[in-house]
Amino acid sequence: MADLSIADLLHGAAESFSQAGIDSPELEARLLLQFVLGIDRATLILRWQQHPPISAQEHFAALVARRLGREPLAYITGEREFWSLPFAVSPAVLIPRAETEFLLEQVLQQVQAKDIRHALDLGSGSGVIAVVLARELGCRVTAVDVSAAALQVAADNARRHGVAERINWLCGDFFSALPPAARFDLLVSNPPYVADLTMKQLAPEVRLYEPHLALSGGMNGLDCIAHISRRAGDFLYPGSWVFVEIGADQKEAAHQLFTGSPHRYEDVQVREDLAGRPRVLAARFAG
Numbered sequence: 001m002a003d004l005s006i007a008d009l010l011h012g013a014a015e016s017f018s019q020a021g022i023d024s025p026e027l028e029a030r031l032l033l034q035f036v037l038g039i040d041r042a043t044l045i046l047r048w049q050q051h052p053p054i055s056a057q058e059h060f061a062a063l064v065a066r067r068l069g070r071e072p073l074a075y076i077t078g079e080r081e082f083w084s085l086p087f088a089v090s091p092a093v094l095i096p097r098a099e100t101e102f103l104l105e106q107v108l109q110q111v112q113a114k115d116i117r118h119a120l121d122l123g124s125g126s127g128v129i130a131v132v133l134a135r136e137l138g139c140r141v142t143a144v145d146v147s148a149a150a151l152q153v154a155a156d157n158a159r160r161h162g163v164a165e166r167i168n169w170l171c172g173d174f175f176s177a178l179p180p181a182a183r184f185d186l187l188v189s190n191p192p193y194v195a196d197l198t199m200k201q202l203a204p205e206v207r208l209y210e211p212h213l214a215l216s217g218g219m220n221g222l223d224c225i226a227h228i229s230r231r232a233g234d235f236l237y238p239g240s241w242v243f244v245e246i247g248a249d250q251k252e253a254a255h256q257l258f259t260g261s262p263h264r265y266e267d268v269q270v271r272e273d274l275a276g277r278p279r280v281l282a283a284r285f286a287g
Contacts, residue, residue, distance in 0.1 A: 005048070009052070010033060013033070016068060017064075020070075032064065037056060070208060074095045075209060082096040087127075110243075117140065121189065124154050124169070127167075129188050131157055135162075138166075144170045144178070146171070147211070155169055175227075175234070189244050189245070192224050217247075238286060239287070241284050245280060246270070265285055269281075270282075
């Protein structure tokens with residue numbers, strides 16, 4: 001292959017990404033090259049006209065080809081930033097998104113650390129919710145996921161961020177993984193909530209690479225949210241809060257599931273993100 005400068009490599013990759021319809025092509029090209037070279041953005045700019053080793057250029061070309069195949073950048077690099085922290089990711093877990101950061105922001109605005117001794121994270125995936133709760137609230141966390149491979153990624157992230165001793169990982173299908181006597185002061189979940197029809201319309205990066213088990217919420221996307229509304233009260237202390245990430249079109253349905261639950265919830269509300277989209281169902285278990 002031709003011996004190219006950093007500027008040439010970035011320009012070529014960004015142009016290819018743009019032609020392929022990949023969002024933010026310049027940013028993706030830069031992040032990919034920084035990963036290959038093991039340098040930060042400032043160093044990359046300082047070395048703008050330098051020629052990386054041919055081996056690095058070949059490695060970069062191979063990763064560009066993978067990205068053009070619509071493999072997500074986070075799976076290629078094995079990492080995604082979340083809550084200003086680096087988290088390992090793999091095809092076993094969903095890639096953490098800004099919507100879940102908003103979910104956690106709502107939790108931390110609502111509850112006081114002194115009131116939370118033990119939190120429950122349902123559908124933990126990469127463990128971002130469990131790790132942030134353990135770090136920010138200093139509480140114990142029980143994190144449940146049906147995928148053993150996902151829990152391995154999550155446990156690695158907990159060790160990386162110094163909270164492994166505060167998190168208990170359980171493999172199973174939501175509440176069925178919990179001991180019947182378990183009780184929690186807080187429940188937080190980013191459950192699967194994509195409707196079946198919508199699954200077919202997702203971007204190739206999501207549809208072809210991210211785990212469908214962590215995305216698909218049934219015919220209308222509400223299966224897991226409905227399950228939480230029915231069963232959460234069996235595992236909560238009175239006064240405990242429930243926070244659930246939901247789809248932007250699920251505001252009324254999610255609200256009705258909790259107001260019509262066999263358990264009694266108060267302060268049931270759907271909170272909108274900064275773009276004005278319904279994003280988080282919040283409710284307080286009345287007992």
